[in-house]
Amino acid sequence: MHPPILYIVVPCYNEQEVLPLTSGLFLEKLRQLTAAGKISEESRVLFVNDGSRDGTWDIIRRLSEEDEHFVGIAQSRNRGHQNAVLCGLMEAKDRCDITISIDCDGQDDLNAMDAMVDAYLSGCDIVYGVRSKRDTDTAFKRVTAEGFYRFLKAMGVEVVFNHADYRLMSARALQAFSGFREVNLFLRGMVPLVGFKSTSVYYERHERLAGESHYPLRKMLALAFDGITSLSVKPIRLITGFGLVVSLLAFFGMVWALIAHAAGHTVAGWASTACIVFFIGGVQCLFLGVIGEYIGKIYLEVKHRPRYIVAERTRGMEEKEAPRSGE
Numbered sequence: 412m413h414p415p416i417l418y419i420v421v422p423c424y425n426e427q428e429v430l431p432l433t434s435g436l437f438l439e440k441l442r443q444l445t446a447a448g449k450i451s452e453e454s455r456v457l458f459v460n461d462g463s464r465d466g467t468w469d470i471i472r473r474l475s476e477e478d479e480h481f482v483g484i485a486q487s488r489n490r491g492h493q494n495a496v497l498c499g500l501m502e503a504k505d506r507c508d509i510t511i512s513i514d515c516d517g518q519d520d521l522n523a524m525d526a527m528v529d530a531y532l533s534g535c536d537i538v539y540g541v542r543s544k545r546d547t548d549t550a551f552k553r554v555t556a557e558g559f560y561r562f563l564k565a566m567g568v569e570v571v572f573n574h575a576d577y578r579l580m581s582a583r584a585l586q587a588f589s590g591f592r593e594v595n596l597f598l599r600g601m602v603p604l605v606g607f608k609s610t611s612v613y614y615e616r617h618e619r620l621a622g623e624s625h626y627p628l629r630k631m632l633a634l635a636f637d638g639i640t641s642l643s644v645k646p647i648r649l650i651t652g653f654g655l656v657v658s659l660l661a662f663f664g665m666v667w668a669l670i671a672h673a674a675g676h677t678v679a680g681w682a683s684t685a686c687i688v689f690f691i692g693g694v695q696c697l698f699l700g701v702i703g704e705y706i707g708k709i710y711l712e713v714k715h716r717p718r719y720i721v722a723e724r725t726r727g728m729e730e731k732e733a734p735r736s737g738e
Contacts (some may be wrong), residue, residue, distance in 0.1 A: 415508035415531070417444065417454040419524075420499035422492055423471070424461040426515045430470050433517040434458075438480055440521045449528045454507070455482050455727065458515075459499040462489030468723070475725035487722040493596040496576055498719035502728065504585035511579045513540075519577045520614040527579040527612050536584040536607035540577030543613040568600045571611060575599060583607065594718055653698075 419437055423430060437456045444450045460468045460483060471483035484502055486495065496512050503510050509531055513519050519540060527538040560572045576598055580588070587605050603609075724730070 414445075414448060414451045415528075416506070417441070417450040417528070418499075418503040418507040418510045419454075419456045420459065420496065420503055420510050420512040421456065421515050422459045422461055422495035422499060422512075423463060423467050423515045424489065424492070424495070425463045425465045426467050427463075427465040427470060429516055430458075430467060433515055434470075434474055434481065436517065436521055438478065440524055441480055444524065444528060447525075449525070449532070451508075455480055457499050457503055457728070458483040459495045459502075460485040461492070461495035462486055472725055475727065479727060481725075482727040483725040484721050484728050485723040487720040490719055491596075492576075493598055494719050496598055497596060498721065500580065500585055501589060501719075502721070504582055504589065508582050509579055510585065511577075513577050514575075518616050520617065523577070523612050523614040524579075530610050530612065531579055531581060534608055535579075535610050536581040537602060537605065537609035538579040539571045539574045539609065539611045540579075541571060541611045541613050542573040542616050544615060563600070568597075569603045570600050571603065574611070578602065581607075592715075594716060596718070 419441065421433075421437065434456070441450070441454055441456060445452055445454060458471045458474075458481070460471055462485075468483075468485050471481070471485075474481040475483055484498065486498060490498075500510055500512065509528070511524055511527060513521075523540050527540065530538045557573070560570060563570050564572075580602070584602075584605055584607050587607070588602065591601055591604070593601070
């Protein structure tokens with residue numbers, strides 16, 4: 412049995428400060444795995460430029476010219492982290508046996524790749540990289556991040572706790588995953604739906620080597636909301652249940668008002684009535700917003716627009732057939 416070909420998929424957005432540092436680390440890990448006989452000499456580090464506005468793409472092109480183990484593709488514009496990861500996975504699936512997706516910032520422990528490849532060689536098609544602890548995070552970051560996963564699970568989204576997008580996927584799993592045609596992407600909730608044998612590898616996350624994080628609280632909340640509305644209808648069901656409870660309360664209130672009126676115990680005043688009207692009006696607007704979010708996602712899905720468009724390629728990533736557009 413020949414060693415598997417591994418493609419390390421690295422999404423990059425404005426990473427000119429950290430890329431010169433982490434690229435060498437990725438290459439060293441590739442060489443270590445090759446020397447150990449775990450992966451093939453044909454393995455590569457695939458950088459996906461997600462419409463960076465700095466010199467990230469120039470660095471990727473220079474790296475590919477200096478060493479054949481570095482290859483890269485550039486999206487036509489910024490499409491977001493999830494689309495960049497998907498782009499790299501779909502471009503790599505016909506060129507390799509396994510992929511490992513990892514962020515460019517150097518925070519994820521590269522040594523976990525050894526255990527991931529071992530798990531694949533033992534028969535697993537998907538291996539999740541899971542943080543064992545969050546000591547490097549601030550208290551606020553730790554609470555909000557862990558609350559993020561618990562909230563997703565409570566809303567019916569199947570996710571692996573404390574797993575982001577550091578994972579190994581086999582070519583078989585990627586081929587099956589390519590059948591998922593959603594435009595609204597939440598990969599950490601979609602990958603578990605593929606099935607196949609899977610396991611988890613635990614590691615400690617480090618501080619970012621350079622540059623600034625591209626995932627502040629605002630983006631984390633937006634990602635959570637996208638994940639919930641893309642993979643779960645539980646919010647709609649909660650709205651239905653809450654609407655039923657409010658309707659029952661309103662019915663009993665109407666009965667009480669009729670009885671009080673018949674008994675001559677009505678109280679003149681508008682404050683209580685105004686509060687109820689404002690409350691119901693606010694709830695209706697909130698619920699219409701949630702329903703509108705689902706309708707908006709349906710609108711985006713039915714247009715079947717490409718999820719990514721590759722504009723440029725380095726040596727080693729030439730198109731094999733027709734241009735790939737993620738359609």
